[in-house]
């Protein structure tokens with residue numbers, strides 16, 4: 001039997017445990033389930049609910065809530081994040097506590113009705129340094145967009161020094177003992193969650209950390225997984241380390257060439273491009289056969305590369321699967337500031353380079369060069385074209401101004 005848990009004086013955990021979930025948001029594996037964390041704060045002037053749970057788990061959420069207060073005592077519902085794993089029980093909560101006012105970020109305003117399909121919800125918007133003072137407690141709000149959705153925010157309970165961080169510092173890790181000093185080793189889940197949810201938004205993570213740095217955080221209460229009441233700062237520092245670019249190449253820029261090839265035609269093109277890039281002192285060029293790269297390594301290479309070159313033959317009017325796998329990895333990365341270009345050998349129709357070029361452009365990488373195509377086996381003059389393509393791309397990565405083609 002799950003019960004509400006006391007975290008601090010007047011502050012309780014009223015979240016739900018999802019034992020059976022094995023895939024979260026399509027992209028994540030959840031080996032031992034997850035938790036949908038929600039919190040309840042009692043003040044002298046009424047109750048504040050912080051987030052709800054996934055709809056299927058609302059019974060246990062309401063049971064825990066009812067063990068602590070009456071619905072007519074609820075004055076505010078703070079929604080740090082509207083994704084259905086946290087907003088699922090909101091429509092029912094609003095029915096039961098119609099007097100309560102919902103507090104959301106301004107970005108959440110257009111989403112609130114779309115995600116609850118409920119008319120006439122009473123809400124107010126809050127942002128960085130706005131405060132809710134109720135009875136003997138102060139809740140200070142912090143805008144932390146994109147972590148995980150554009151509307152996501154955090155808040156800080158001044159009197160207890162507790163940070164409600166939203167999805168930030170979350171883990172898909174279910175352990176009914178809840179507190180980080182009592183549960184099993186969830187380090188892998190903490191990193192895995194970061195890699196899948198936060199990694200594409202490293203700059204936003206650093207902005208959020210700059211806000212958190214102004215606070216004296218003793219406990220972190222995230223929306224998933226353990227509550228971090230021991231060594232909270234260690235978790236903050238891990239996020240900082242993972243989100244900070246390492247200056248390991250001493251000012252040089254990495255350009256990575258990924259190719260696939262059946263008869264070495266595209267490979268020859270890749271090598272000519274590589275030779276050109278090797279002449280540039282400010283660039284470290286690397287060349288990889290994409291069929292032989294593990295996804296985790298692909299991700300790390302893509303992340304550290306300022307320039308990405310993709311070499312693809314055309315097979316059955318398309319680029320082969322390893323190339324699309326490479327491109328789909330980009331979903332998990334921050335793409336701002338990266339340049340990309342495409343090349344490849346073809347037999348007769350040669351669609352693949354343009355398809356890949358369009359995809360890279362749609363992903364918002366800079367793609368100023370038209371794809372370079374060679375029919376079948378590249379001859380000497382065509383290898384020279386490849387070399388020049390490499391020189392031009394190197395100049396782009398080095399910041400030389402180029403005309404942008406659409």
Ligand SMILES: Cc1cc2nc3c(=O)[nH]c(=O)nc-3n(C[C@H](O)[C@H](O)[C@H](O)COP(=O)(O)O)c2cc1C
Nearest residue numbers: 261262263264265266313316317346347348349350
């Ligand atoms: C199974 C297969 C399907 C192909 N389909 C196409 C195609 O649809 N359009 C095209 O332009 N070339 C097609 N080609 C030709 C290749 O793109 C061409 O041989 C190219 O030079 C291969 O480069 P690579 O040695 O780098 O793999 C096909 C080749 C194979 C083996």
Ligand SMILES: [Fe+2]
Nearest residue numbers: 081083148167
């Ligand atoms: Fe989320």
Ligand SMILES: [Fe+2]
Nearest residue numbers: 083085167223
């Ligand atoms: Fe979540």
